[in-house]
Amino acid sequence: MSGDHHHEPSFIRKYVFSVDHKVIGVQYGITALSFLFLGFCLMMLMRWQLAYPGEKMPYIGNIFGEAAMPGGVMLPEFYNSLGAMHGTIMIFLGVVPLLVGAFGNYVMPLQIGAPDMAFPKLNMMSYWVYFVGGVVMITSFFVPGGAANSGWTSYPPLSDIATAGQTWWLFGMVCLITSSLLGSVNFIVTIIQLRVEGLTMFRLPFFVWAQLITSFLLLLAFPPLEAAGVLQLMDRLAGTSFFLPEGLVVSGVLQTQISGGGSPLLWQHLFWFLAHPEVYVLILPALGIVAEVIANNTRKPLWGYRAMIYSTIFLGFMSFIVWAHHMFMTGMGTKISAFFATTTMIISIPSVVILTALVISLYQGAIRFTVPMLFALAFLPMFAIGGLTGLPLGLPAADIHLHDTYYVIGHFHYVVAPGTIFAIFAGIYFWYPKVTGRMLNSTLGYIHFFFSFIFINIVFMPMFWQGMAGVSRRLYNQTVYAHGDAVQSLTVMSSWGAWMLGLAQIPFIINFFISRFAGKKVSNNPWHATTLEWLAPSPPPHGNFETVPVVYRGPYEYSVPGASEDFNPQHVTTEACSSVS
Amino acid sequence: MSAEVLPYTIKPHPVTGLYNGKFGVWLFLASEVMLFGALFSTYIFLRIGAPETGPAAWPSGEETHLSWKIGGLNTLILILSSVTMVLAWVQFKMDNFGKGRLYLAITAILAIAFVAIKFKFEYAHKFHMDIVPSTSVFFAIYYTMTGLHALHIIGGVVVICYFIGPGAKLWDQNREYYTNRIECTGLYWHFVDLVWIFLFPILYLL
Numbered sequence: 001m002s003g004d005h006h007h008e009p010s011f012i013r014k015y016v017f018s019v020d021h022k023v024i025g026v027q028y029g030i031t032a033l034s035f036l037f038l039g040f041c042l043m044m045l046m047r048w049q050l051a052y053p054g055e056k057m058p059y060i061g062n063i064f065g066e067a068a069m070p071g072g073v074m075l076p077e078f079y080n081s082l083g084a085m086h087g088t089i090m091i092f093l094g095v096v097p098l099l100v101g102a103f104g105n106y107v108m109p110l111q112i113g114a115p116d117m118a119f120p121k122l123n124m125m126s127y128w129v130y131f132v133g134g135v136v137m138i139t140s141f142f143v144p145g146g147a148a149n150s151g152w153t154s155y156p157p158l159s160d161i162a163t164a165g166q167t168w169w170l171f172g173m174v175c176l177i178t179s180s181l182l183g184s185v186n187f188i189v190t191i192i193q194l195r196v197e198g199l200t201m202f203r204l205p206f207f208v209w210a211q212l213i214t215s216f217l218l219l220l221a222f223p224p225l226e227a228a229g230v231l232q233l234m235d236r237l238a239g240t241s242f243f244l245p246e247g248l249v250v251s252g253v254l255q256t257q258i259s260g261g262g263s264p265l266l267w268q269h270l271f272w273f274l275a276h277p278e279v280y281v282l283i284l285p286a287l288g289i290v291a292e293v294i295a296n297n298t299r300k301p302l303w304g305y306r307a308m309i310y311s312t313i314f315l316g317f318m319s320f321i322v323w324a325h326h327m328f329m330t331g332m333g334t335k336i337s338a339f340f341a342t343t344t345m346i347i348s349i350p351s352v353v354i355l356t357a358l359v360i361s362l363y364q365g366a367i368r369f370t371v372p373m374l375f376a377l378a379f380l381p382m383f384a385i386g387g388l389t390g391l392p393l394g395l396p397a398a399d400i401h402l403h404d405t406y407y408v409i410g411h412f413h414y415v416v417a418p419g420t421i422f423a424i425f426a427g428i429y430f431w432y433p434k435v436t437g438r439m440l441n442s443t444l445g446y447i448h449f450f451f452s453f454i455f456i457n458i459v460f461m462p463m464f465w466q467g468m469a470g471v472s473r474r475l476y477n478q479t480v481y482a483h484g485d486a487v488q489s490l491t492v493m494s495s496w497g498a499w500m501l502g503l504a505q506i507p508f509i510i511n512f513f514i515s516r517f518a519g520k521k522v523s524n525n526p527w528h529a530t531t532l533e534w535l536a537p538s539p540p541p542h543g544n545f546e547t548v549p550v551v552y553r554g555p556y557e558y559s560v561p562g563a564s565e566d567f568n569p570q571h572v573t574t575e576a577c578s579s580v581s
Numbered sequence: 582m583s584a585e586v587l588p589y590t591i592k593p594h595p596v597t598g599l600y601n602g603k604f605g606v607w608l609f610l611a612s613e614v615m616l617f618g619a620l621f622s623t624y625i626f627l628r629i630g631a632p633e634t635g636p637a638a639w640p641s642g643e644e645t646h647l648s649w650k651i652g653g654l655n656t657l658i659l660i661l662s663s664v665t666m667v668l669a670w671v672q673f674k675m676d677n678f679g680k681g682r683l684y685l686a687i688t689a690i691l692a693i694a695f696v697a698i699k700f701k702f703e704y705a706h707k708f709h710m711d712i713v714p715s716t717s718v719f720f721a722i723y724y725t726m727t728g729l730h731a732l733h734i735i736g737g738v739v740v741i742c743y744f745i746g747p748g749a750k751l752w753d754q755n756r757e758y759y760t761n762r763i764e765c766t767g768l769y770w771h772f773v774d775l776v777w778i779f780l781f782p783i784l785y786l787l
């Protein structure tokens with residue numbers, strides 16, 4: 001083992017309640033991937049009801065019980081639960097924990113040369129609080145009335161008077177938010193304080209910058225949602241009316257027992273004040289991963305490294321003043337709408353700068369089409385489609401037509417699914433050898449990439465047309481409306497795309513588990529990369545580095561003229577780089 | 582084990598001038614500002630939106646049944662506890678463990694007095710008059726904000742008692758480390774007091 005003079009920690013301390021950032025990163029990774037898979041399964045069920053409304057679900061229709069799917073046919077309430085939990089699980093239990101908890105935790109301390117996170121115990125606590133939040137969310141499926149069914153946005157007044165699952169949802173969210181807050185404090189302190197000698201802020205890999213800004217977003221945007229969650233809990237448990245106006249009528253019945261005086265719009269403001277920055281939490285670390293993979297596989301420095309960093313900082317600031325673009329239809333008034341439309345147009349500029357810099361980085365590169373690079377390359381146009389389709393949504397005149405239609409669903413899924421999720425795949429293929437000491441099989445990787453790319457577009461592209469045809473989101477059965485029935489064939493296409501996409505993940509799952517034991521063994525630096533994580537052994541021991549590294553250069557010195565190799569690692573002195581080894 | 586290996590756990594970082602724990606507490610307080618900021622915004626939002634007359638109108642001073650005298654007393658108690666908190670830290674800095682611990686104990690007692698007054702003379706009294714969170718939007722926000730604040734106070738008391746009791750072992754191992762932790766606790770404590778300084782006028786006076 002490593003020459004540690006500490007006694008060997010017990011199994012429990014080492015793998016369960018570990019304080020090592022790498023173990024915690026892997027715990028986050030495995031848990032979050034499982035949730036991602038669960039969220040995906042919920043959605044595959046929904047797609048049956050959408051494609052073949054009211055028909056008995058084949059093979060598995062009977063296992064969900066009479067309360068959810070009597071005779072194998074999905075009830076509307078169950079459909080609503082699936083929709084709400086799909087969104088919640090994907091975002092709060094899947095993607096964010098993967099990007100921040102797994103990649104951030106594992107890679108960031110290595111990239112800055114630190115032995116661990118600044119607060120290892122706090123780090124462990126973040127994971128376990130997140131875990132409890134996940135357990136609460138899953139348990140809520142089994143309470144009377146089923147899981148939360150008011151959408152991942154939990155709009156009142158409906159959420160205030162919904163079944164018990166909503167209370168569970170709120171408790172789960174409080175756990176998840178607390179976990180993120182602890183994590184973000186830890187990340188910021190670590191990045192600022194624990195960088196090794198020579199690693200100035202402008203020598204940090206872009207991935208670390210992305211994590212830094214993301215942490216600030218989590219730190220400052222999540223508390224208002226926590227406050228909102230507490231208020232909604234009060235409404236549900238203590239009978240207050242923060243979000244309930246007086247004279248509220250639900251299903252034709254006047255709600256006399258409530259005191260009234262509140263406002264449903266208050267929730268929307270508090271919610272979107274979090275949830276807009278949250279979408280940048282979903283995309284910034286993904287951009288970070290893509291940047292690392294692109295620099296490494298073009299064998300070129302990132303074009304516009306500083307411009308990307310300044311854009312990211314600016315984006316972080318701006319993301320706090322665009323939230324009401326989700327609320328153009330609430331009658332806020334034209335002046336307020338105009339303000340938020342303007343800020344929304346402004347915030348799109350830094351996003352375009354970053355994307356453009358990444359595209360220009362490809363120019364004249366000696367591109368290696370490795371599996372992670374393919375995912376990173378596919379990310380670029382997919383993120384572009386997602387981003388560009390967002391512009392009409394940011395303009396009130398267009399949004400009045402598009403709001404709450406499938407167009408919106410198409411828009412944000414292009415950003416999150418073939419965008420962020422592809423970046424996550426790129427990251428997994430890229431750093432797997434660091435974590436396990438073995439490569440993922442690239443043939444299986446190519447198959448995984450190729451089919452995923454095709455099918456994911458079949459899933460989401462039709463949604464734009466459906467949305468423009470006026471089909472609302474969250475519909476249980478669109479064929480009961482003439483305009484919905486007219487585009488039902490697109491829904492069927494999208495559903496088949498989703499199921500095929502599920503099949504396309506099989507090579508990945510096999511690869512992921514088999515390569516752990518049978519993958520090709522690799523050296524410390526199989527990709528010939530420059531950043532510090534590749535200096536540490538694969539897998540890195542407790543404490544990460546054998547000796548504390550010193551940094552002499554920026555993060556992406558590839559193909560430097562006169563150098564003996566096409567990459568100059570950050571920790572190697574200039575003399576050593578130019579001497580022929 | 583890991584505490585000793587990590588840089589700047591005790592000594593401040595040359596550029597930021599902060600040791601890790603203090604930096605962490607400042608960030609945590611930033612998030613707390615956003616938490617209470619959201620609740621204060623809620624207060625403003627609901628108050629501006631309240632109708633001029635009718636049952637949902639914002640209650641006037643007498644209608645709230647909140648006594649500024651009790652609130653004022655509690656304000657004084659908290660301010661005093663902030664002072665004793667600083668004194669405790671100063672004593673630890675000057676290596677007077679006994680006196681420092683005494684000031685910590687006084688801080689804890691003052692905090693407990695605050696909570697006792699809050700529960701005994703305010704909450705219990707109101708519940709007795711059948712004034713509960715669901716009575717009106719004003720009381721909803723009143724109970725939520727002061728309740729959350731009281732939870733913060735109780736959390737602070739637990740931490741202070743920890744450093745008086747089992748946590749004091751750290752003093753023998755590393756005085757600077759211990760004193761740092763008291764400093765961090767103090768920062769949190771001042772913040773919690775500060776929140777009350779804002780809560781008192783908006784609920785009792787305005």
Ligand code: HEM
Nearest residue numbers: 043083084087090091095151152416417459473474475498
């Ligand atoms: C990859 C395949 C995916 C498919 C086919 C899919 C499909 C869907 C469908 C059909 C809906 C519900 C529309 C309705 O309300 O009627 C939906 C909603 C949603 N999805 Fe996905 N999704 C996928 C992946 C993801 C991922 C990766 C995320 C997040 C990271 C995500 C986040 C959401 C959110 C937030 C909602 C809104 C939920 C709500 O409004 O209640 N989805 N998706």
Ligand SMILES: [Cu+2]
Nearest residue numbers: 276323325326
């Ligand atoms: Cu937004």
